[in-house]
Amino acid sequence: MLAIRLVTAPERPDALVLPIRPTGNAEGDGPRATLESSLPAVADELLAEAAALVPAARATGRAGEVHVHLRPGRTPGRLLLAGVGEADERGWRAAGAALARSAADETHVTVAVPGGAPAASVRGLVEGLLLASYRFRLRAADEAPTLTGVDVVVTDPAAYDEAVEAAVVTARMTRLARDLTNTPSSVKNPQWFAEQVEAAAAGEPDLHLRVRQPDELAAEGFGGILAVGGGSASGPRLVELDWRPVGARTHVVLVGKGITFDTGGISIKPRDAMKLMRKDMAGAAAVVAATLGAAALRLPVRVTTLTPLAENMVSGSAFRPGDVVRHYGGVTSETTNSDAEGRLVLADALAYAVADLKPDLLIDLATLTGANAIALGTRTGALYSENDQLAADLLAAIDAAGEAAWRMPLPADYVQYLRSDIADLYSAPTQGAGSVVAALYLREFTGDLRQRWLHVDMSAPSWAERDDAELSRGATGWGVRGLLRWLATLA
Known part of the structure; x- marks a missing residue:
């Protein structure tokens, strides 16, 4: 099972996940999705880059949508924009499940969560990651999964301990x-x-x-x-x-x-x-x-x-x-x-x-x-x-x-x-x-x-x-x- 950690800043940002939400403008000419606000542990220049990528990717922000962008020679090397829908527990669960599959070839992923996010959102994210990464195999030689750990960046880890424990159990x-x-x-x-x-x-x-x-x-x-x-x-x-x-x-x-x-x-x-x-x-x-x-x-x-x-x-x-x-x-x-x-x-x-x-x-x-x-x-x-x-x-x-x-x-x-x-x-x-x-x-x-x-x-x-x-x-x-x-x- 994936190892989940709560951290206050990205420590291994080879692959960084930033959440996006729908703008409610699906039928108009403007952007259909926007970057979640209040991601205090993420550098401003990275946030600006991600904000510019959202319309370029024609992202909708719907729960479970993931866009992967490569950044060769830079850190993080891969930036993932993950749709969280209404940013409730259900939306974050769908995002976690989609990330477990789209980032399956990574060894480690860091997910930034907005400051003050409800505990239920973090619970949904963790459940989605752990449930979608499940596999049952009875093969002579079966490779171990590549993705082994996820860091979840939050402003106050202690506020989410109970939610994460419930999700993991x-x-x-x-x-x-x-x-x-x-x-x-x-x-x-x-x-x-x-x-x-x-x-x-x-x-x-x-x-x-x-x-x-x-x-x-x-x-x-x-x-x-x-x-x-x-x-x-x-x-x-x-x-x-x-x-x-x-x-x-x-x-x-x-x-x-x-x-x-x-x-x-x-x-x-x-x-x-x-x-x-x-x-x-x-x-x-x-x-x-x-x-x-x-x-x-x-x-x-x-x-x-x-x-x-x-x-x-x-x-x-x-x-x-x-x-x-x-x-x-x-x-x-x-x-x-x-x-x-x-x-x-x-x-x-x-x-x-x-x-x-x-x-x-x-x-x-x-x-x-x-x-x-x-x-x-x-x-x-x-x-x-x-x-x-x-x-x-x-x-x-x-x-x-x-x-x-x-x-x-x-x-x-x-x-x-x-x-x-x-x-x-x-x-x-x-x-x-x-x-x-x-x-x-x-x-x-x-x-x-x-x-x-x-x-x-x-x-x-x-x-x-x-x-x-x-x-x-x-x-x-x-x-x-x-x-x-x-x-x-x-x-």
């Missing part, structure tokens, strides 16, 4: 979630995932970990997890990670779907739909990373994370369409489709959280349905809750963090689709509205916490097909940033 945990999700399923199975959580939590006395093995799951009645994992040679697990800070007055349970590979089971997927199913545990990765982030930031909120882990495979011991599964607590599901496996493992975890953990708030994240992408595209999660305040608070945190979600309905007249003739519920009714009905199914397991529960279907935004702003191609770590922002507001 958020980026580090998002990168962890990306690593976990990107790891191929030839390596990643339920046991492996549990071991990664154990290693990441080691050394933190206020983090408590319990990993339930298959025999414990059977003894305690986690029938959904056992059914989905029953077809694999790699047995299922339930990881319970608990951050218990002294003095916490709010207890949140986060549940994340952890299917380490999904063939669809006997309702087998076609090849193209199966080849990226290593990402079907992105919800588990996100909630684990968010909990570890809460511990790293010492947030005074108790957070318990439940990740039901299973590999949904095809074999003689795999569960079948038409089987009836008895979940934790006794509710039964008729499994109409073995490729609707995620809701079965989540049902167990939700029922356990309600009955045994009794939190104040209950949230689950899951790569649950393809209908999420059909309804909302590839960057937006589908959010469901009956609690207006909880939904509004989490949506605001997700937006502030640079992620996206949209609140979806829970229609009462769709509940009839869940009623099975031989069990309490159908796991996957066929009447359509796939993401909505899946949310309604999960709601059946929230008991007394129904009014304090929230579900996010984040299948589509968990993966990026190309580099896009702060996202790198592959796993996005979606949900980590939004959850950490939200947990910080609870504190």
Whole structure:
């Protein structure tokens, strides 16, 4: 990960970045962008040169725009003009992401920040740099990244320490979630995932970990997890990670779907739909990373994370369409489709959280349905809750963090689709509205916490097909940033 330093003056100005903003004159004859004012650590002659370059480059100042100018034989040798848009956190995050790519061949970059800039702007810059510079590679010989360090020039470094710490922890945990999700399923199975959580939590006395093995799951009645994992040679697990800070007055349970590979089971997927199913545990990765982030930031909120882990495979011991599964607590599901496996493992975890953990708030994240992408595209999660305040608070945190979600309905007249003739519920009714009905199914397991529960279907935004702003191609770590922002507001 890039090394970020706060400094009061450029110390290694081989490549110097100066921010530019739109003038609001996009349609007129005058300049469309202007150099940010109040850059006290930059020499006047350099500022004058940069100001003259802005119109010559036809710069617009939009967030994420970068113009590179060479200055042979002079210092700095390269001058980069970076658009920051409205110069808010979002604009600076886009600028940081663009710089991570446009300056990838540099060894070191210095970024000048206007005097008195809000702490949120510096946080956005640092997050953008760290997130966009992420790469996941499994190659015989892979070169180390050229860009290893960024100095951020500010007038008062101490004023930005907290913002930079939050940005670094958020980026580090998002990168962890990306690593976990990107790891191929030839390596990643339920046991492996549990071991990664154990290693990441080691050394933190206020983090408590319990990993339930298959025999414990059977003894305690986690029938959904056992059914989905029953077809694999790699047995299922339930990881319970608990951050218990002294003095916490709010207890949140986060549940994340952890299917380490999904063939669809006997309702087998076609090849193209199966080849990226290593990402079907992105919800588990996100909630684990968010909990570890809460511990790293010492947030005074108790957070318990439940990740039901299973590999949904095809074999003689795999569960079948038409089987009836008895979940934790006794509710039964008729499994109409073995490729609707995620809701079965989540049902167990939700029922356990309600009955045994009794939190104040209950949230689950899951790569649950393809209908999420059909309804909302590839960057937006589908959010469901009956609690207006909880939904509004989490949506605001997700937006502030640079992620996206949209609140979806829970229609009462769709509940009839869940009623099975031989069990309490159908796991996957066929009447359509796939993401909505899946949310309604999960709601059946929230008991007394129904009014304090929230579900996010984040299948589509968990993966990026190309580099896009702060996202790198592959796993996005979606949900980590939004959850950490939200947990910080609870504190």
